[in-house]
Amino acid sequence: MVVRWRPIRPHVRSIREAVIVDLDPLSEAADATLAARAADGDVHAFEMLARRHGPLMRVYSAKLLGSDIESDDVVQESFLTGWRQIAELDSPAHVRNWLMRIVTRKAIDRIRVRRDHDDIDQVNPPAHESRSPEKIVETRLQLDAVWEALDRLPADQRRCWLLRETAGYSYQEISDALEIPVSTVRGLLARARRFVLHEMEAWR
Incomplete structure (x- = not known):
């Protein structure tokens, strides 16, 4: 198959x-x-x-x-x-x-x-029928803004953010996957989160 x-x-x-x-x-x-x-x-x-x-x-x-x-x-x-x-x-x-x-x-x-x-050292979720077209468009624009923010991150920060926030990896799992110390993971993730939050400020 x-x-x-x-x-x-x-x-x-x-x-x-x-x-x-x-x-x-x-x-x-x-x-x-x-x-x-x-x-x-x-x-x-x-x-x-x-x-x-x-x-x-x-x-x-x-x-x-x-x-x-x-x-x-x-x-x-x-x-x-x-x-x-x-x-x-x-x-x-x-x-x-x-x-x-x-x-x-x-x-x-x-x-x-x-x-x-x-x-x-690079989706849209299915829309529920009860959601208004305006809400669907807003959600898609928010997703686009997140992806654009991630594109501006250094590669190591972007990977840490994606593994943690999207794949649900623990700090240790990210450390093992990327072969970097847990302390480095924490630092990279903290900087990535600050940047993404700053870029998404307009959507709050």
């Missing part, structure tokens, strides 16, 4: 493709349902998880790696790993966090390879 993640922009999808997705009974299924079905070997259920969470995984890994091209490869590798291991997932309801952990490990592996070779 091969899961292919293709970052397709909505405006370039054909009308026929859009209708097929909208009519798919699994398109509205909960993550837990899709994950449970995928664990039983349902390829289509896993493909729906890939459609649902692929965009966030791509943006997140691109910020970690600093490369859109590499992020596509990392997301593809993550879905292949996810498909092979999903039967081992203890809590199907937490499949998104589980996928984010996988893509984080894949991205960190790439960063380590870069260091070894080069010796050098």
Whole structure:
């Protein structure tokens, strides 16, 4: 089985493709349902998880790696790993966090390879029907502002922030992943948080 993640922009999808997705009974299924079905070997259920969470995984890994091209490869590798291991997932309801952990490990592996070779120190959530168009636009603008702020951070600060705030890593896990002391992690994270808070002041 091969899961292919293709970052397709909505405006370039054909009308026929859009209708097929909208009519798919699994398109509205909960993550837990899709994950449970995928664990039983349902390829289509896993493909729906890939459609649902692929965009966030791509943006997140691109910020970690600093490369859109590499992020596509990392997301593809993550879905292949996810498909092979999903039967081992203890809590199907937490499949998104589980996928984010996988893509984080894949991205960190790439960063380590870069260091070894080069010796050098880069979503929108589904909108609830009850939310007003104005609120949806505001949320998207806030997300854009966060990503723009992260883009202006030094790479080491950005990685610490993403691992802590998005992937939920502990200080020790970040230390192990980036191979830096915990004290350095705390310092980098503190500076990153101050900068992001300052940049987001207008949204308070």
